[in-house]
Amino acid sequence: MRVLIVDDETLARSILAEHLAKLPEIEVVGQAANGFEAVKLAEELHPDLMFLDIQMPKLSGFEVLELLGARAPAVIFTTAFDEYALRAFEVHAVDYLLKPVEPPRLAAAVERAAERLRNKIPPPSPEQLSAAARPPGRTLERILIRHEGRVHVLPLERIDFIEAQDDYLSFCAGGKRLRKQQTMSELETQLDPTRFVRIHRSFILNVERLARIDLYGKDSWLAILSDGTKLPMSRTGHTRLKELIG
Amino acid sequence: MHPIFKHRRRLLLYLGVWVVFGLLLTVVFVFGGNAPVAWSLEFAVPVAIVLGLQSLSFWYVVQATPADDTPVVRMAVIWAVAGLVSLLVWIAIAYAWAIWLVPTNEVYPETATGILPLLIFAGAVGISVAVLGHYLAGAFQRSRNAERRALELQVLAREAELKSLRAQLDPHFLFNSLNSVAALIGNDTQAARQMCFLMANFFRKSLTLARQQSIPLAEEVSLAQTFLAIEKVRFGERLRSSFDIAEDVQDVAVPPLVLQPLVENAVHHGVAHLLEGGEVCVQARRREGFLELVVSNPCDPDRPPSRSTGVGLVNVRSRVETLCGHRASVDVDARETSFRVSILLPAVSSHAATS
Numbered sequence: 207m208r209v210l211i212v213d214d215e216t217l218a219r220s221i222l223a224e225h226l227a228k229l230p231e232i233e234v235v236g237q238a239a240n241g242f243e244a245v246k247l248a249e250e251l252h253p254d255l256m257f258l259d260i261q262m263p264k265l266s267g268f269e270v271l272e273l274l275g276a277r278a279p280a281v282i283f284t285t286a287f288d289e290y291a292l293r294a295f296e297v298h299a300v301d302y303l304l305k306p307v308e309p310p311r312l313a314a315a316v317e318r319a320a321e322r323l324r325n326k327i328p329p330p331s332p333e334q335l336s337a338a339a340r341p342p343g344r345t346l347e348r349i350l351i352r353h354e355g356r357v358h359v360l361p362l363e364r365i366d367f368i369e370a371q372d373d374y375l376s377f378c379a380g381g382k383r384l385r386k387q388q389t390m391s392e393l394e395t396q397l398d399p400t401r402f403v404r405i406h407r408s409f410i411l412n413v414e415r416l417a418r419i420d421l422y423g424k425d426s427w428l429a430i431l432s433d434g435t436k437l438p439m440s441r442t443g444h445t446r447l448k449e450l451i452g
Numbered sequence: 453m454h455p456i457f458k459h460r461r462r463l464l465l466y467l468g469v470w471v472v473f474g475l476l477l478t479v480v481f482v483f484g485g486n487a488p489v490a491w492s493l494e495f496a497v498p499v500a501i502v503l504g505l506q507s508l509s510f511w512y513v514v515q516a517t518p519a520d521d522t523p524v525v526r527m528a529v530i531w532a533v534a535g536l537v538s539l540l541v542w543i544a545i546a547y548a549w550a551i552w553l554v555p556t557n558e559v560y561p562e563t564a565t566g567i568l569p570l571l572i573f574a575g576a577v578g579i580s581v582a583v584l585g586h587y588l589a590g591a592f593q594r595s596r597n598a599e600r601r602a603l604e605l606q607v608l609a610r611e612a613e614l615k616s617l618r619a620q621l622d623p624h625f626l627f628n629s630l631n632s633v634a635a636l637i638g639n640d641t642q643a644a645r646q647m648c649f650l651m652a653n654f655f656r657k658s659l660t661l662a663r664q665q666s667i668p669l670a671e672e673v674s675l676a677q678t679f680l681a682i683e684k685v686r687f688g689e690r691l692r693s694s695f696d697i698a699e700d701v702q703d704v705a706v707p708p709l710v711l712q713p714l715v716e717n718a719v720h721h722g723v724a725h726l727l728e729g730g731e732v733c734v735q736a737r738r739r740e741g742f743l744e745l746v747v748s749n750p751c752d753p754d755r756p757p758s759r760s761t762g763v764g765l766v767n768v769r770s771r772v773e774t775l776c777g778h779r780a781s782v783d784v785d786a787r788e789t790s791f792r793v794s795i796l797l798p799a800v801s802s803h804a805a806t807s
Contacts, residue, residue, distance in 0.1 A: 221635035286627035
């Protein structure tokens with residue numbers, strides 16, 4: 207089995223590599239020190255299995271998985287202590303290791319991963335996993351978008367509105383648009399409902415950007431944003447927005 | 453409100469004591485004054501209860517003249533007046549009661565003699581005992597209150613200590629450090645040993661420092677340096693630090709664990725999120741009678757919002773305020789790519805602070 211190790215601490219990577227070297231049929235093909243490297247190496251090296259730390263600079267382990275999407279290898283999470291993540295792993299029956307990792311525990315996890323690979327058991331989606339790992343009451347804080355080979359980290363407060371276009375969502379921030387493959391309803395559940403409102407079948411609005419509401423016709427309105435952009439608003443959207451801003 | 457009225461039991465007990473006083477008075481009247489038993493009983497017990505109720509007013513006099521800080525002469529005069537007034541009122545009531553009891557022209561039964569002197573004597577004794585009792589009860593109450601207050605203060609101090617300890621024993625820090633030790637043991641036993649020493653040092657220091665009210669800045673700086681040394685083993689090249697502590701502030705008294713949590717934040721919420729890492733800067737200098745303590749670090753504008761935002765900072769702020777009140781201040785300057793906390797404390801030498 208070809209293995210990729212992802213951890214921002216050199217020592218943590220080296221001890222994992224040391225333990226793995228003693229296991230049969232395991233070859234460590236690469237080591238990544240951060241989320242960006244992890245995404246790059248996972249796509250270049252096509253490992254079968256990835257040991258993935260959760261807390262890393264720039265991208266968390268969950269975000270690495272989200273970016274890799276369907277191309278993600280089997281994953282064993284490693285963490286020192288993260289109560290919410292641990293609960294998420296338990297709930298979704300995902301393999302994880304607690305640092306410092308004990309060799310017998312590591313061997314068992316690798317064995318189980320191999321078994322899953324043989325039986326082709328699909329892992330839970332990274333969105334589900336990271337949603338479960340979020341402390342209760344916390345919503346999404348940033349959006350990850352891969353655009354022309356680069357990873358963009360888009361903090362939610364920079365987003366003006368989100369528009370649905372076919373299978374994609376178009377995130378509009380300061381006049382620029384970034385596209386991501388995701389569905390409107392999926393995103394809607396992850397956003398803070400006090401900051402983002404779905405005003406139309408195809409539009410989610412950052413409430414802070416709203417300048418005024420114009421009546422457009424019977425049962426339809428226009429949301430005018432502070433930069434002058436006009437967005438259509440449905441009756442249900444109008445009701446939702448009214449409920450929020452009063 | 454009078455403390456006796458707060459509890460039914462207390463009031464009943466109090467009146468019970470006065471009933472006993474009344475019975476003793478009965479005995480005095482029967483044997484000393486040759487009065488009939490039935491009359492003595494009927495006369496003495498009610499007037500004893502009246503004296504008891506009257507004596508309740510002494511509580512207010514006791515409140516006004518605390519035994520500890522009222523001059524003796526003043527107290528003697530006040531009590532002489534209060535006792536005399538009380539006695540006169542009581543005698544008048546007793547006299548009226550006596551008239552009521554014997555409907556003929558006589559005040560006392562025929563056989564009885566010398567009832568008035570006995571009454572005056574008994575009243576004086578009763579009043580004296582009541583005053584003494586009030587003082588004793590007051591002293592008892594005060595010492596109990598003082599005990600409770602001391603206990604409350606102790607609980608508060610313990611709570612603060614626990615809070616800072618919990619902040620100290622960040623599980624992430626502990627387990628990651630242990631992981632580093634486990635990794636080092638394989639190929640660099642010297643470094644592994646060094647790491648164990650650092651960790652032992654760090655935990656021992658934070659345990660002992662947390663119990664003190666204030667410590668010299670130099671000790672707090674050394675704790676922060678130990679913390680950084682451990683984190684450097686984990687983060688390697690990515691974590692750098694610089695200390696600029698002026699010679700004349702080394703000895704300034706600071707609340708324990710005022711610097712270390714800030715340095716910890718600088719690492720975990722700042723440098724840890726940067727691919728290339730960064731430098732944690734600690735500066736301390738004297739400024740117009742104040743100690744200025746500054747911790748600054750670079751940070752990633754895109755960093756995810758941290759889960760424990762402000763916990764360490766809030767803790768530091770409350771401890772600084774507890775020790776120095778409004779003369780101290782904690783300022784935060786959070787920018788896109790940098791974070792800076794500055795603390796101003798009155799610069800008091802730690803020798804002066806402890807003595």
